[in-house]
Amino acid sequence: MDSLTQIALGSAVGVAVMGRRTAVWKAALWGAVGGTLPDLDAFINHGNAVLNMTLHRAESHALFWLTLLAPFLAWLVSRIHGEPALFKRWWLALWLVLITHPLLDVMTVYGTQLLLPFTNYPYGVGSVFIIDPLYTVPLIVGVVAALRLKSTRGLRWNAAGLVLSSLYLVWSVVAQQQATQVARSSLQQQGLAVDALLVTPAPFNTLLWRLVAMTPTHYLEGHYSLLDKSPRITWTAYDRGGALAAQHARHPYVARIAAFSHGFYRVSETDGHLFVTDLRMGQEPAYTFNFDLGIAEVRAGLNYVPMLKSARPNIATALPWLWRRMWGDPVPPPR
Structure with a gap:
């Protein structure tokens, strides 16, 4: 925190x-x-x-x-x-x-x-x-x-503050389980087979949840608010760079991020540089932990110091979207 x-x-x-x-x-x-x-x-x-x-x-x-x-x-x-x-x-x-x-x-x-x-x-x-x-x-x-x-x-008063904050943590787990059940049901109803599912809250609240589902070749992103009128989730698919991930599986920093993120990562290549991104923190297209690992052809990855290339959302569009989506308005996320 x-x-x-x-x-x-x-x-x-x-x-x-x-x-x-x-x-x-x-x-x-x-x-x-x-x-x-x-x-x-x-x-x-x-x-x-x-x-x-x-x-x-x-x-x-x-x-x-x-x-x-x-x-x-x-x-x-x-x-x-x-x-x-x-x-x-x-x-x-x-x-x-x-x-x-x-x-x-x-x-x-x-x-x-x-x-x-x-x-x-x-x-x-x-x-x-x-x-x-x-x-x-x-x-x-x-x-x-x-x-x-x-x-x-x-x-x-101090004890009451501790009790209320602790109860809020309990509530967050209950809300997360509800969002998880809805996400799994949505994936099943839409015939989407996935290997892993991540359910985390959107910023500053526990009403709106960001959902990430992993397949061998793609990751799917969706959002669900506990106040949504319909439990149907709109999933958007993105390339997770499966071929690149397999090619560079022994790269020390690709392997480290793969393990630390519990498999919720992507590998991409831009202008000849290899990038590995932790998909858990942020949302498309802006992620907090996006690392430039240097020239993709350098398999060992030890001749280049990894650089953090964070991307921040546009606050002018992200906050209004967050507020509306949190209350159940099915507006698409800003891109």
Whole structure:
């Protein structure tokens, strides 16, 4: 999730666990610090754009390593504030702050390597978008109330924010399952045989869902809103570059993106350059993670540093479309 959300979650968890045992501002402050720490790995340069993407949310998001970090951070905080008697409570609070960060991240589609060093599998439920105000706002309101109200009433507001945001995550999974059932039924009714199906929310909401279905030669994209009057989905097919993918299957960065995206990727060639695109984040024709791997004939791909070639949607057309489509208006997506 975005940095503001992780700060709000960390602060809310810190305040909830520490209560009035220490000043609320201390719990909120260190909760925010702990909620930010895992994402500092974004500043590490691993050498190229592909590695920077696939090694983000790795060790710094692993439950094992964060659990080992928690007592050291708790010792530091309790010493800074002269509260050695609260060491165990700070330990519990900061452990929960640290591990709720990757547990929230795993609800997005990106991929979070929770179980390092035992496995580097990138887990991702994909039921919430990376920025969702309906999740974040209750947390912010609760923390602000806890800081401003000098009574247990503020703590109740904070607890309510955590409960509401957690219930929203539960709702997102239920909504995702509903959209998945509709997508599978639509594919079956239209006689479309696919190998894999991806169902993720459109930006900032959990009413509109983006659907990606993979075949050996193409990928199909569609959208479904929970408010659609008809469950029939319009699927648009695009070439996934199956022949190119097979030709360059041993290319180290093609293979890495193929694994990290769980097979939701395409390979293309433009002006003699080989491109590999993660199809999970973005929508046609704009994708966040589109990598230029250099001259296609360079099979090993080691003589060229991969470059990120992100494409952003036209906000002037994308946002009005998103708003209308979210409420069930069957308008085609902007291209």
